[in-house]
Amino acid sequence: xxxxxxxxxxxxxxxxxxxxxxxxxxxxxxxxxxxxxxxxxxxxxxxxxxxxxxxxxxxxxxxxxxxxxxxxxxxxxxxxxxxxxxxxxxxxxxxxxxxxxxxxxxxxxxxxxxxxxxxxxxxxxxxxxxxxxxxxxxxxxxxxxxxxxxxxxxxxxxxxxxxxxxxxxxxxxxxxxxxxxxxxxxxxxxxxxxxxxxxxxxxxxxxxxxxxxxxxxxxxxxxxxxxxxxxxxxxxxxxxxxxxxxxxxxxxxxxxxxxxxxxxxxxxxxxxxxxxxxxxxxxxxxxxxxxxxxxxxxxxxxxxxxxxxxxxxxxxxxxxxxxxxxxxxxxxxxxxxxxxxxxxxxxxxxxxxxxxxxxxxxxxxxxxxxxxxxxx
Numbered sequence: 611x612x613x614x615x616x617x618x619x620x621x622x623x624x625x626x627x628x629x630x631x632x633x634x635x636x637x638x639x640x641x642x643x644x645x646x647x648x649x650x651x652x653x654x655x656x657x658x659x660x661x662x663x664x665x666x667x668x669x670x671x672x673x674x675x676x677x678x679x680x681x682x683x684x685x686x687x688x689x690x691x692x693x694x695x696x697x698x699x700x701x702x703x704x705x706x707x708x709x710x711x712x713x714x715x716x717x718x719x720x721x722x723x724x725x726x727x728x729x730x731x732x733x734x735x736x737x738x739x740x741x742x743x744x745x746x747x748x749x750x751x752x753x754x755x756x757x758x759x760x761x762x763x764x765x766x767x768x769x770x771x772x773x774x775x776x777x778x779x780x781x782x783x784x785x786x787x788x789x790x791x792x793x794x795x796x797x798x799x800x801x802x803x804x805x806x807x808x809x810x811x812x813x814x815x816x817x818x819x820x821x822x823x824x825x826x827x828x829x830x831x832x833x834x835x836x837x838x839x840x841x842x843x844x845x846x847x848x849x850x851x852x853x854x855x856x857x858x859x860x861x862x863x864x865x866x867x868x869x870x871x872x873x874x875x876x877x878x879x880x881x882x883x884x885x886x887x888x889x890x891x892x893x894x895x896x897x898x899x900x901x902x903x904x905x906x907x908x909x910x911x912x913x914x915x916x917x918x919x920x921x922x923x924x925x926x927x928x929x930x931x932x933x934x935x936x937x938x939x940x941x942x943x944x945x946x947x948x949x950x951x952x953x954x955x956x957x958x959x960x961x962x963x964x965x966x967x968x969x970x971x972x973x974x975x976x977x978x979x980x981x982x983x984x985x986x
Contacts, residue, residue: 612643614694616718616729617705619648619675623665623875625816625902626734630705632789633732634673636972645697646673647690651680653710667877681714690714691721701983702727704756707734712748719755728757730982732975736761736769749773758982760975763921765898778985780978784925786905786970790881793910799886803844810841810951813888813912815876816903818849823894823917824856826940830894831865833944838951843892846872846884885910890950895919896937908967913959915946925970930962 617630634644669675678693680686694702702722704715719729736749753759753775761767762784770779797807805811818824824845834841849856853873860869876884885891891907891914898920905925907914914932916922928934933950935942949955 611701612697612699613637613645613701613703614697614699615644615646615703615705616679616690616694616715617646617648617703618652619646619673620669621664622648622652626705626707627665628787628789628878629902631670631673632785632787633703633972633975636976638672640976644674645699646675647678647694648675649679649681650677650686651682654682667879679714679718681711684713684717687714687717688721691718694718694722695725695727699727701979702729703979704729704731705734706731706749706752708738709742709745709748712752716748716752716755719752723755728983729755730758730760730979731756732760732762733766733770734762736766736773736775746773750775753777758985760978760982763924765920778982780982782974782978783970784902784905785972785975786908786967787902788909790878790885790906790909792882793886794882796886799883802883803887805842805887806840808840810838811888812841812843812947813884813891814843814845814847814893815884815891815906816847817875818845818847818856819851821895821897823896823937825859826896826938826943827892827894828856828859828863828865828869830940830944830947831868832863833941834947835865835868837944837948841868843869844872844884844888845869846876848875849873881906882910885912888912889956890915890932890947892943892947893917893922894937894943895922898922901925905970908963908970911960911963911967913950913956913963915943915950917943925966927962927966930959931966932959932963 615630615634618627619630634646637644678690738745750773758778760780767781800807814824860866891912893914893916895917901922904914914926916926916932917937918934919937923934926932933946935946
């Protein structure tokens, strides 16, 4: 099959790029011909909350990537549609995570539909975490233009139903990333981060916005420190909002000796260091649909302490591969962290992670795509 992926890709960085490029390689490995079309401009700089949108690593040599789509230039939308039409793929695959992209994506897909080129969309968020006027209308307009939808949590499936999108939907689990390489020994990882081998280490990973709940975890840390005096919390990721309130909270709570802020985008070759150094990953999200961070934790066989929001507990069942607590409850979060170490739950939950991760093979996503393509 000839497949064209329309989404973010190199030189843009981040979890969605990781997903799309891993998806492309999986399709190639099963025998499909794959091309990626990505942005000349993804976000206007004034709207992008981080330091840079661009990857500093060299480009992948095994993928065909063409930069065409400018999200703010409707002329480029038409040119992108014309380019894809000339390529005449059997299928266009989109990754959709924010209504900002709906006008550009929707225009391209509706043009291709007239050429009888079907589109299937993998929906991260049908309704975004940080809601704005017009979100529902934009998402509905795009999703209704597609032949079918793949969702990766029941909460996203419910959001699609709320939007009234009458298209076939397949629910699959978010596959595990496999592009970060292997774990390294704990001792070596901690040496790279200047951490003691016997220190209890928590990891909060990924870009930081309020809905991810870092402020809740920081509120829990004095309780954790009282029970685990030598504990360390690694916060590894770039702030996508003002960092000052977090630093103020750390200072006011007198936990500066406990929390290490690594305020930067973590490149792929450094990801194994952070996950291998941690005892447990903490995801204190206030809202969520699904999370790529949980899948990265699974790649490195790490248990997770997380909140009962969105589809997170579909991935990390309580007491099996991690511990689940109510959102926005620092006391419950602190108790779960303390319990993890005092009851030595790491071996039990790590074994559970290894069993659970077998569910998250990419073949399930490929099968869902094939089924949607064959649906009348």
